[in-house]
């Protein structure tokens with residue numbers, strides 16, 4: 210099949226799927242949980258931490274299991290911290306983590322970020338990490354976040370840029386595998402390049418004084434390379450994810466098998482490094 214016909218078929222499969230339903234691509238498996246467990250406010254919300262002060266009321270929307278939330282809650286104690294996520298099991302983990310760490314100021318809620326159960330003008334800061342990339346209606350999400358922020362309140366986001374993420378050493382097939390992941394995200398109603406688009410979306414949503422930046426989650430040490438290799442194997446090449454890729458017509462099983470064999474070669478290379486690229490932004494509600 211020509212590249213052009215393949216692109217048309219992919220687009221048709223994706224828009225068909227996206228119009229029927231949106232699905233959270235990453236799911237809640239133990240494999241993905243291990244990726245979230247590596248996160249903290251210090252490493253993944255470094256762009257926001259200098260803006261946090263004790264006493265502020267903070268919202269972490271799409272908080273997942275709360276590994277980033279813990280450091281945010283600590284930074285604003287005794288101010289109120291609220292985390293919200295649509296998945297009950299994630300909220301259960303976040304509540305347990307807050308209790309274990311003694312963050313009595315932290316409360317976690319099950320709910321949808323496009324319909325927040327909070328009053329207008331009630332938060333000083335709203336934070337999200339790797340969330341807008343999964344929410345189909347970016348405008349609805351940012352409008353709701355703006356509604357609950359006080360005038361002068363801060364929104365802080367960090368979202369992936371899949372087209373700038375890499376495994377090195379790699380080749381065109383490695384790039385094709387990353388692009389296939391991006392198409393899977395898009396097919397589920399997500400936005401694989403959200404990190405590039407944050408500044409524009411925040412502007413459109415009416416936020417001001419936008420400070421955009423970027424950073425990598427970098428897998429450089431051999432144990433980090435081994436972790437990323439295991440994650441790619443266990444998550445991306447899991448039967449559930451590969452079945453969705455094949456079903457959407459994004460890659461054949463043969464291609465997936467070839468790509469999976471290549472990541473073993475990547476891991477075995479003494480010079481192996483890998484990275485997920487992220488765009489970040491801080492902005493203010495006028």
Ligand SMILES: C[S@@+](CC[C@H](N)C(=O)[O-])C[C@H]1O[C@@H](n2cnc3c(N)ncnc32)[C@H](O)[C@@H]1O
Pocket residue numbers: 233235245248270271272273274275276277293294295296299320321322323337338339340343344
């Ligand atoms: C990739 S995880 C990120 C979790 C956490 N922020 C982190 O970086 O460790 C994305 C989270 O967003 C949540 N999510 C996606 N769409 C949502 C929505 N519409 N409302 C609430 N939560 C949502 C998912 O349940 C998931 O826990």
